[in-house]
Amino acid sequence: MKKTLLFLLVADCMIFGQVSENTKPIAQKVNILKTVNNPKNNDYIIPGISLGISGIPNLRDIGGYKTNDGKTVKFNLLYRSNEPSSDVSKDLERISSLRLINDFDFRTNSEISSVKDIMPSGVNYKHLNILADNANSAASSLESLFGNPNVVNKELGDGKALKSFLEVYKQLVSSPSALKNYGIFFNTILDEKQLPSLFHCTTGKDRTGWAAASLLTLLGVSKEQVYYDYLQTNNYILPLFYEERQLFISNGGDSGILDVILQVRPEYLDAAFEEVNVKYGSVENYFDKGLGIDKAKQTTLKKIFLQ
Structure with missing residues (x-):
């Protein structure tokens, strides 16, 4: 388990932070996010809240x-989540209740070789290596550095860590592997059977x-709510580390x-949206020209995901 946690730490640049009475979560509740009804089971939930499965604390419905x-x-x-690894074995029945068709894995080959997905039988596994073109990025190559804090201080100090992370978020928008694999992902979920x-x-x-x-923005969700959903990761991953x-x-x-390196911060998402504006002019054009989701397909996405 300790080895798994260390790999999680270094491979995806996740959240760290001191847990104490004086630590405030980065994600602040937005007062426009009111409790809403989930028609599947008549439970009232708040958007962006974890589904409460201990082995996947960052498993959340985007609805x-x-x-x-x-x-x-x-x-x-x-549903969006952290990796469904060995810790979810005891929760497979609850995961089965989601009736998942596909498990889209955005990790690198090295991440997958260390920690395999565990899903209920019948769920289709689809590997989409978003960072294939960025094997040496801060989001996929820190494993060796974290074994030696002094090396981390040297390699990522003096503002280099922040510069690296802002670049990673730009690459999530514009690198060929990101465009290809996000495009496959969004084109697949255009089919309701998926x-x-x-x-x-x-x-x-x-x-x-x-x-x-990017999907929530395309669907017309406000920037305030999009950032709220993004920042919720801090609350669900932080206690683990x-x-x-x-x-x-x-x-x-x-x-x-x-x-x-390890927090989600508004300026990271800012960097991605700025890259969208520079390269494409709008989120709609990013989906169209970058991901192959033209206006007709965008309309289909909205019909599928909105009510």
């Missing part, structure tokens, strides 16, 4: 958010975060570097 034209993103069609589905990376932070943020963070710091690691 429930209101759009600018008064519609609502449907529940029970698409839903419900789940998509994930290692912690559900960056690759997963951009997929969710308190001990590892303390050990890193006690061995001489710079906590400030960890904060930059």
